[in-house]
Amino acid sequence: MSLTSATPRDAAAAAKSASHFLATLPVSARNDALTSIHASLSDSRDAILAANARDMDAARRAAADGHLSSSLVSRLDLAKPGKWDDMLKGVLDVRTLDDPLNVVTLRTRLDDDLVLERLTCPIGVLLIIFEARPEVIANIAALAIKSGNAAILKGGKESTESFVAISEAISRGLDACSVPNGAVQLVTTRDVIPQLLALDAFIDLVIPRGGNELVRYVKQNTKIPVLGHADGLCSAYLEASADPTMAANVLVDSKTSYPAACNSLETLLVQESALETVFPAAAEALLAKGVELRCDARSKAAILAKLSSSADKIQDAQDIDYDTEHLALVLAVKSVRNLDEAIAHINTHGSHHTDVILTADSENAERFMAAIDSAGVYWNASSRMADGMRYGFGTEVGISTNKIHARGPVGLEGLTIYKYKVRGKGHVSAVYGEGEGKKRFLHEKMDL
């Protein structure tokens, strides 16, 4: 591992070269590297927290001057209760996960002594761009090594000191391992992101970890595939048949348990026939939690008719509200005639992240889950369940709204691809075919 002052191109070329060796290491060697990183981070606790305190001082000054949001300052803080221990535990958690490599997913006897195998292998070189949250570096470095990928890490300027300190600790940890030196490249020089994004000859996948502006910038400025999501515009469709208490609970959890998360609810669609039955109680529950409702005329009238509390958190929705990820205690509300209208709205205005139907009708629920074009489609459960830990993946590199490769919470599996191995005894293609005297392939499925 190198804390590089080399050019981005040299760093990427070195990572590519290292990736070819890393791909051949057994899982024991990759796990040993994680053990070593864990020990090194543990030994460097004081230095890392001191570096983080310097980042925090600078960030607090910037926030006081209005140059930085206070939520970003909060995300920077490694001294928050539990955060340090979680970071270290995260590295060991990755170590305990099953090896994602060399999993045989297809085995076919093409002919006598000619066997085709498809097995998982690393993607190659990952470029990971961080904004705040310096603890993510350790987690992602662990995931990259475990999955046999080389990684180029580029930190954000607000967390530079923390990033360098954590990186140096990881670097020392790796020095004693068989993971090759170039497999993790740390780029600390500024303004190199455009250069890195142009290195599609060396970099196979970009994972931006930050706000949607960063993700959108990355997607618009590279030919390298990008894994992640710019927006998390999650919707719920409430049917008249839904149990009122269940619906209110799920909506309150989806909207209020962490409003800044990508899996939080942003739009509520209400079946017309539910407007005067299930909906008012759900709206009251949301209002009681401080949620501002931006309603179309029909849904607004329905609440106002039944409202027992004050009406100042009920506003008229503008069109833009149905296309906005509010990331705050604001919910766009719209009445729709039926399931088809709800599906059409979500597929058009949503971000293909996670969408929910609240209903007692299993047929409608199944139709919703089949027709909604999103990574997660839920029946009577909170959109906040969309998370690698909650799904049981151990950890995640992020949540993807891509339509290819990996979708939803992405764990180690999403950092792998496959290759086909063929073992023969000198088999040639020209002897096979349909004509007379030609051999036929056996195409016998074999045990995995």
Add this chain to the structure above:
Amino acid sequence: MSLTSATPRDAAAAAKSASHFLATLPVSARNDALTSIHASLSDSRDAILAANARDMDAARRAAADGHLSSSLVSRLDLAKPGKWDDMLKGVLDVRTLDDPLNVVTLRTRLDDDLVLERLTCPIGVLLIIFEARPEVIANIAALAIKSGNAAILKGGKESTESFVAISEAISRGLDACSVPNGAVQLVTTRDVIPQLLALDAFIDLVIPRGGNELVRYVKQNTKIPVLGHADGLCSAYLEASADPTMAANVLVDSKTSYPAACNSLETLLVQESALETVFPAAAEALLAKGVELRCDARSKAAILAKLSSSADKIQDAQDIDYDTEHLALVLAVKSVRNLDEAIAHINTHGSHHTDVILTADSENAERFMAAIDSAGVYWNASSRMADGMRYGFGTEVGISTNKIHARGPVGLEGLTIYKYKVRGKGHVSAVYGEGEGKKRFLHEKMDL
């Protein structure tokens, strides 16, 4: 299906909308559509072959004027023996393949009455750009429908008449089916490729079917993921331990059985210790088949020392020869010290398509197959085996050298992604966690 004179944007928006319905159709409905397309193509045989004859006339004139290669003219010809029947059989072959959709690949009990499922689903909207080979249209339309994807088909100008005739037949075939009207969009207007490539809001995957100039153009001009390969620069590494007859047979098949194919051999690396043992006989066998060898000094000397025939097909290699997909009876030859040098050369100069080791040493073979970063890695078998039919996939949409999503010959599976379904009874996230009074997730693996 519509033979559209609409704008590319309208066609893409219509395809997107249709894709949401198509995704919900059962396999029986998708198979019925293929039956219907097959019948319609069969009924339209005369009209399609007449249209193809008009394309052929124009192409022959263009070839006579030097504006078109004769190999392209040959690829246009639907009247070649077997081609028409193969096209029709291809549609029925796709019908018999297993349904790639709704395959459950993960099922986890998150908690009582809270189950997570991952299951395969269509990608959405495919844009398929063809050059010549009009018969591919029917094949790809069949694959798209079977996998539940909407498709936008854009033909090349040389095959316009054939394309329109086949498309009209497919269109009539679909009229009687439950596959929605907009699910296959045919764009016949000229010069719309740049506009189509900009429609990343509607199109989820581009599949260019044509020469490497087309593929490279597409890759460089879109943010939409592209499935395919620009180059097929396949290499073989010959070790001294290889059986001489086996090696010569595999090399001859890899190089000469179809030199214009992407899975043909372009570079031969020879272990130094093999130069005077196994290599000369292999070289003679290649020369006897009319292959021109472009050699480095050592390999050239080794052949000339043992050559029994004339030397005019033995040339000095230029550096560029090791980075060139010759697609002709030309083979670049280079001596390398050992396996590591061979691996480094192939990973640097190859195109990550299919690479071969010829050896009797199983340890070296396994190391080669682990370290070479290619879709196909073969031990003692011809590179020409890299093909969806030969792999037993029934058919293929193409061969991918991508590092994510799908690699190697891509069949129906490569046209799918997955979604996560969660079925609950009102489960919310806030009750789960590590603290006191919090619930734990069960994360019980369930049967698939």
